[in-house]
Amino acid sequence: MINQERVWNRLFELSQFGKQERGGVTRISFTDEERKAKDLIALYMKEAGFVVTEDAVGNVIGRKEGRIEGAPAVIIGSHIDSVPHGGIFDGPLGVIAGIEVVQTIVEQEIETDHPIEVIAFTDEEGSRFRFGMIGSRAIAGTLNKEHLQNKDQNGVTIAQAMKEMGLDPNKILDAARDPGTIKGYVELHIEQGKVLENHHLSVGVVSGIAGPLWTKWVLTGEAGHAGATPMGIRKDPLIPAAAIIQYIETETKKYPNAVATIGQISVKPGGVNVIPSQVEFTLDLRDIDEEVRNKIEHTIVSYARQICEERKIEVDISTLQRVTPVPCSKEIRQVIENSCKEIGLETFTLPSGAGHDGMQFKDFCPIGMIFIQSKNGISHNPDEWSSKEDCGRGTTVLYKTVLELAK
Numbered sequence: 004m005i006n007q008e009r010v011w012n013r014l015f016e017l018s019q020f021g022k023q024e025r026g027g028v029t030r031i032s033f034t035d036e037e038r039k040a041k042d043l044i045a046l047y048m049k050e051a052g053f054v055v056t057e058d059a060v061g062n063v064i065g066r067k068e069g070r071i072e073g074a075p076a077v078i079i080g081s082h083i084d085s086v087p088h089g090g091i092f093d094g095p096l097g098v099i100a101g102i103e104v105v106q107t108i109v110e111q112e113i114e115t116d117h118p119i120e121v122i123a124f125t126d127e128e129g130s131r132f133r134f135g136m137i138g139s140r141a142i143a144g145t146l147n148k149e150h151l152q153n154k155d156q157n158g159v160t161i162a163q164a165m166k167e168m169g170l171d172p173n174k175i176l177d178a179a180r181d182p183g184t185i186k187g188y189v190e191l192h193i194e195q196g197k198v199l200e201n202h203h204l205s206v207g208v209v210s211g212i213a214g215p216l217w218t219k220w221v222l223t224g225e226a227g228h229a230g231a232t233p234m235g236i237r238k239d240p241l242i243p244a245a246a247i248i249q250y251i252e253t254e255t256k257k258y259p260n261a262v263a264t265i266g267q268i269s270v271k272p273g274g275v276n277v278i279p280s281q282v283e284f285t286l287d288l289r290d291i292d293e294e295v296r297n298k299i300e301h302t303i304v305s306y307a308r309q310i311c312e313e314r315k316i317e318v319d320i321s322t323l324q325r326v327t328p329v330p331c332s333k334e335i336r337q338v339i340e341n342s343c344k345e346i347g348l349e350t351f352t353l354p355s356g357a358g359h360d361g362m363q364f365k366d367f368c369p370i371g372m373i374f375i376q377s378k379n380g381i382s383h384n385p386d387e388w389s390s391k392e393d394c395g396r397g398t399t400v401l402y403k404t405v406l407e408l409a410k
């Protein structure tokens with residue numbers, strides 16, 4: 004069985020790189036802290052019995068061969084970079100658990116048909132360049148030279164940052180993998196939400212990774228005197244805006260995995276005694292199923308157009324970003340569920356609202372994800388916490404899942 008203490012100790016040992024005074028870590032991509040963390044990961048990998056390499060974008064890859072020559076590999080991945088003042092679990096748990104899986108397999112002298120690889124991806128978080136998942140994009144072959152022109156706060160491009168760490172930005176295509184060499188991708192991650200905690204569960208099976216659709220709504224009417232304009236002749240855009248927002252909640256609640264948030268709203272001109280002339284708000288709409296998300300969007304938009312027409316209010320809706328959701332593979336989900344059952348855990352399925360490296364493998368290979376409980380749902384914060392036991396349970400589920408996939 005997996006060694007829970009070893010996983011736990013490594014999590015804390017790794018957290019010395021970028022350690023912050025008030026707890027947590029700041030481990031930004033292409034920095035010395037990140038380099039040292041990668042070196043320690045490579046050391047763990049060697050200890051576990053992997054052959055370790057580093058690709059053109061700095062992904063650290065440990066590979067253990069299988070019995071069948073040329074068989075596609077099962078990949079376990081996550082990241083070791085963090086947001087500024089982040090926690091010690093987001094990312095590293097998935098990498099360290101992956102190493103533990105293979106170390107256990109080696110120690111138990113189990114042979115698998117398929118090779119197993121553990122990858123510590125470069126820059127998942129995207130905090131430095133506001134462009135993340137650099138390592139996983141490179142492997143999926145979707146990272147291009149234009150992407151490398153994204154700059155950090157100091158005007159340093161990704162390409163320059165790579166050079167400073169001894170990587171050659173002209174060689175990024177070398178990191179791309181042939182999908183035929185990969186059987187599937189599995190990642191263990193903390194939930195970063197409260198769903199598992201509310202259900203008093205340690206482990207959850209991820210149904211898919213939701214993609215955000217961001218739209219900006221501008222409703223325009225006519226300003227007027229709040230005292231001198233009778234109710235019947237007003238063209239107040241805030242009234243239909245309120246109805247639309249209410250409708251968004253009602254409609255979204257009909258779908259179990261959908262979430263909708265109006266995070267910004269402003270009213271113009273913004274006087275206590277002035278009827279608004281314009282209302283602007285944003286909508287963040289997510290689901291793991293693109294069809295469901297499209298359906299909700301369509302229903303909301305037609306309702307909005309109808310109510311605005313009735314009230315002679317102009318409505319303008321623009322798209323800020325539309326990220327495709329990524330469903331997890333049914334087969335891998337089933338294997339994860341069986342693994343949970345085998346160790347007496349209730350099987351519980353939930354979507355991932357946050358993005359993860361697996362999204363980049365949407366058209367590349369089947370993906371699966373395992374979540375463990377996050378204390379109070381806190382993440383991207385030094386208070387981020389998961390218990391030693393839950394880290395152990397998650398790693399055990401990952402172990403059984405990978406053994407089944409790699410056989």
Ligand SMILES: [Zn+2]
Binds near residue numbers: 093
């Ligand atoms: Zn993460």
